[in-house]
Amino acid sequence: MLQMTQIQKIYRTELIETHALRELSVTVQEGEFVALTGSSGSGKTTFLNIAGLLESFEQGTYLLDGEDVSHLSDNERSAYRNHKIGFIFQSFNLIPDLNLFENIDVPLRYRRFPRADRKQRIEHALETVGLASRMKHLPAQLSGGQQQRVAIARAIAGEPRLMLADEPTGNLDTTMAQQVLELLEEIHAAGTTIVIVTHDQGLASRAQRNIQLVDGKVLEEESPHTQEEIPQAVMLNGGEPLAAQL
Numbered sequence: 001m002l003q004m005t006q007i008q009k010i011y012r013t014e015l016i017e018t019h020a021l022r023e024l025s026v027t028v029q030e031g032e033f034v035a036l037t038g039s040s041g042s043g044k045t046t047f048l049n050i051a052g053l054l055e056s057f058e059q060g061t062y063l064l065d066g067e068d069v070s071h072l073s074d075n076e077r078s079a080y081r082n083h084k085i086g087f088i089f090q091s092f093n094l095i096p097d098l099n100l101f102e103n104i105d106v107p108l109r110y111r112r113f114p115r116a117d118r119k120q121r122i123e124h125a126l127e128t129v130g131l132a133s134r135m136k137h138l139p140a141q142l143s144g145g146q147q148q149r150v151a152i153a154r155a156i157a158g159e160p161r162l163m164l165a166d167e168p169t170g171n172l173d174t175t176m177a178q179q180v181l182e183l184l185e186e187i188h189a190a191g192t193t194i195v196i197v198t199h200d201q202g203l204a205s206r207a208q209r210n211i212q213l214v215d216g217k218v219l220e221e222e223s224p225h226t227q228e229e230i231p232q233a234v235m236l237n238g239g240e241p242l243a244a245q246l
């Protein structure tokens with residue numbers, strides 16, 4: 001589904017260069033549920049943004065569904081993203097003056113689905129996240145956890161093949177985080193490939209595979225089941241590796 005080889009991403013400002021990803025190689029198979037962990041600044045969001053075709057990169061290759069997407073134009077990238085990828089942003093990215101129905105409708109309109117089809121998709125997505133009765137509410141009239149679920153509904157309404165989620169439970173209490181996780185597991189069971197970024201080790205352990213980033217590289221890959229036996233390996237490089245370069 002997703003194959004990145006030796007990806008390099010450098011953010012440049014006048015004063016400093018930040019090597020956000022260094023020769024990062026990651027493969028995610030179709031149908032997998034992968035959790036990405038790593039300390040703050042290790043490159044998780046950068047990875048997701050590149051995977052979701054929201055950002056470009058300097059070096060390396062990225063194959064999405066076997067197709068090289070390294071050199072697409074902005075328009076081509078948007079079209080690709082809109083058709084294949086659902087993105088759940090940590091900060092929700094809901095549009096404040098649109099109600100829930102309209103928020104979920106935005107990417108569907110972009111794809112020019114007929115009105116009746118859009119309506120059905122939106123209602124189904126809101127039902128899936130348990131917010132069907134709230135579709136006329138504005139985002140500000142919802143709790144943080146409910147807004148998070150709208151962000152998920154928006155991502156699933158287009159029936160993406162690949163779902164990318166940046167800390168989808170970061171702002172939620174344990175019960176709500178559990179519900180969101182169960183929702184993602186349902187989407188996964190229905191056939192969607194999922195990559196989530198999380199700080200929550202408990203959540204990561206529910207995924208089929210964990211990938212840990214350190215300093216813009218993959219440290220190691222462990223199945224959640226063996227990870228408990230070697231916690232040292234996970235902790236060793238857990239500091240602030242990028243700080244050293246600045």
Ligand SMILES: Nc1ncnc2c1ncn2[C@@H]1O[C@H](COP(=O)(O)OP(=O)(O)OP(=O)(O)O)[C@@H](O)[C@H]1O
Pocket residue numbers: 011012018019020038039040041042043044045046047242
């Ligand atoms: N737009 C940008 N301009 C300059 N540097 C950036 C930019 N975005 C990210 N970086 C830098 O790239 C590195 C990786 O950032 P990234 O956001 O991917 O980390 P992260 O693993 O998602 O961290 P967190 O857990 O705090 O969200 C950091 O050092 C960050 O400061």
Ligand SMILES: [Mg+2]
Pocket residue numbers: 044045046166
């Ligand atoms: Mg991040």
